[in-house]
Each structure stands twice: as C-alpha cells, then as structure tokens.
Amino acid sequence: MRLSVLAALVFTTASLAAAQTTAPWDYQGKHGALTWGRLDPAYKACSEGHEQSPIDIRGAHLNKALKPIEFHYLAGSVAVENTGHTIEIHVNPGSYIVAGGVRYDLVRFHFHHPGEEAVKGKLADMVVHLVHKSADGKLAVVAVRMSEDMGSPNAVLATLWPHLPATAGASEKVTDMVNPGGLLPADRGYWTYMGSLTIPPCTEGVRWFVLEQELGLSRDQLRTFAALYKMNSRPLQDTHGRRIEANE
Numbered sequence: 001m002r003l004s005v006l007a008a009l010v011f012t013t014a015s016l017a018a019a020q021t022t023a024p025w026d027y028q029g030k031h032g033a034l035t036w037g038r039l040d041p042a043y044k045a046c047s048e049g050h051e052q053s054p055i056d057i058r059g060a061h062l063n064k065a066l067k068p069i070e071f072h073y074l075a076g077s078v079a080v081e082n083t084g085h086t087i088e089i090h091v092n093p094g095s096y097i098v099a100g101g102v103r104y105d106l107v108r109f110h111f112h113h114p115g116e117e118a119v120k121g122k123l124a125d126m127v128v129h130l131v132h133k134s135a136d137g138k139l140a141v142v143a144v145r146m147s148e149d150m151g152s153p154n155a156v157l158a159t160l161w162p163h164l165p166a167t168a169g170a171s172e173k174v175t176d177m178v179n180p181g182g183l184l185p186a187d188r189g190y191w192t193y194m195g196s197l198t199i200p201p202c203t204e205g206v207r208w209f210v211l212e213q214e215l216g217l218s219r220d221q222l223r224t225f226a227a228l229y230k231m232n233s234r235p236l237q238d239t240h241g242r243r244i245e246a247n248e
C-alpha cells in the first residue's frame with residue numbers, strides 16, 4: 001500500500017517535471033517560432049538570446065588558421081525517431097569529429113525542410129544537422145545543405161527513408177548499415193560561428209560548422225520528407241554583429 005502511494009507520488013512528480021520541460025511548441029500558428037520565448041521560462045533564450053541560430057551566412061572572414069574538420073564517422077545500425085518536429089537519427093557511439101583541437105562525438109542527426117541556414121539570403125531545399133558533443137558537454141553542429149537541383153538520390157537517405165515512422169513519438173530500428181559520412185559533400189570547406197540550438201530551449205554556446213558545398217538529393221527523397229514535415233524550419237535570427245569565419 002505504502003509503496004503504491006509512493007509510486008503514485010513519484011509518478012506525479014515525474015509527470016509534472018516532464019510537463020514543465022516540454023511546453024508544446026510548433027513552427028507555425030499559436031505556438032509558432034515567434035512565440036517560443038514566451039511559451040516557457042526555460043525557452044527565454046529563444047527571444048532574448050543574442051547568439052541565436054539559424055543565421056544568414058554572409059560577410060564571412062577568411063581565417064587560414066582554421067584547420068579542416070577531421071571526420072571519423074563509422075557505419076552502424078541506427079534508430080529512426082519521429083519526434084513530432086523532425087526525423088531524428090540516433091547513432092551508435094564511435095563516430096566523432098575533431099575541430100579546433102577538440103573531439104566531439106556524433107550523437108544524432110536530423111533534418112529541416114526547407115534548410116535553416118541561408119547563404120547570402122538563399123535557403124537550400126533541406127538541411128541535415130549532425131549534432132556532436134564533447135567530453136565536457138560542448139555542442140558542435142555540422143550543417144550540410146541539400147538541394148534537389150543537384151539531382152541524384154542520396155545513398156544514406158535511400159537507406160533511411162523506407163523506415164520513416166509516420167506518427168510522432170514512433171521509432172524504428174534500422175539494421176542496414178548507415179554511414180553518416182554519406183551525408184558529407186566531397187569538399188568540406190566550412191563557415192563557422194557561435195550560435196544556438198534552433199529548437200526550444202534555444203540553448204546558446206553551440207559551435208556551428210556550415211559546410212560550403214551543397215549535397216544533392218532526388219525530388220522523390222525531398223517529397224518523402226516534405227510529406228511528413230512540410231515546414232520545420234526556424235526563421236533566420238539576427239547575427240547581432242557576430243563574426244562568421246571561413247576556413248577556405
């Protein structure tokens with residue numbers, strides 16, 4: 001009896017905590033991107049932060065001291081989750097990048113349609129955000145812009161797309177080998193700047209690497225994603241004078 005009361009209390013507390021950390025948000029409408037900062041005190045950075053993402057990349061400063069990003073990605077099985085806001089791919093440990101002398105482990109990657117980062121005002125059809133974390137908890141996101149006019153299907157998407165769960169909250173394990181390296185263009189030159197997560201709570205202190213070269217995908221691949229997520233892109237944010245650097 002006592003145990004079940006305790007269990008009920010724990011359950012209630014857990015539910016409240018969950019409710020507090022997950023104020024509903026969306027890209028458009030009543031809980032759309034322009035309201036995020038007001039939906040929850042935890043989302044304050046969304047409206048008050050001065051280092052928010054995404055931004056329009058222009059006026060980048062060439063910094064020849066910036067080294068190429070070292071990509072150490074491994075093929076493995078993945079879990080494909082429909083979060084209700086995007087398709088999130090959870091990878092096994094072992095893949096990582098080294099950038100600026102820091103190792104960041106690849107944790108997951110997901111997609112936005114249309115692309116979030118603009119380059120001189122132009123958005124790509126889609127973008128993949130590869131989310132990495134360092135041992136001391138710092139985040140680095142590699143953004144690869146994808147466009148249909150480049151034509152041919154992308155092999156990684158070809159493996160993943162048959163497994164896209166149609167309902168929010170659903171997840172599917174993919175046992176076929178997926179190598180995130182297949183989401184990288186041949187030229188890995190990049191722009192880099194300090195920004196934030198592009199979804200609530202819009203946490204800042206995120207190091208962004210936006211690859212300069214776009215990757216192609218087929219019209220069918222774009223349509224398949226768009227059928228699930230017609231618009232899951234945050235509007236461009238003010239740079240507030242932030243410095244954007246290019247490595248080449």
Ligand SMILES: [Zn+2]
Pocket residue numbers: 110111112129198
């Ligand atoms: Zn993202």
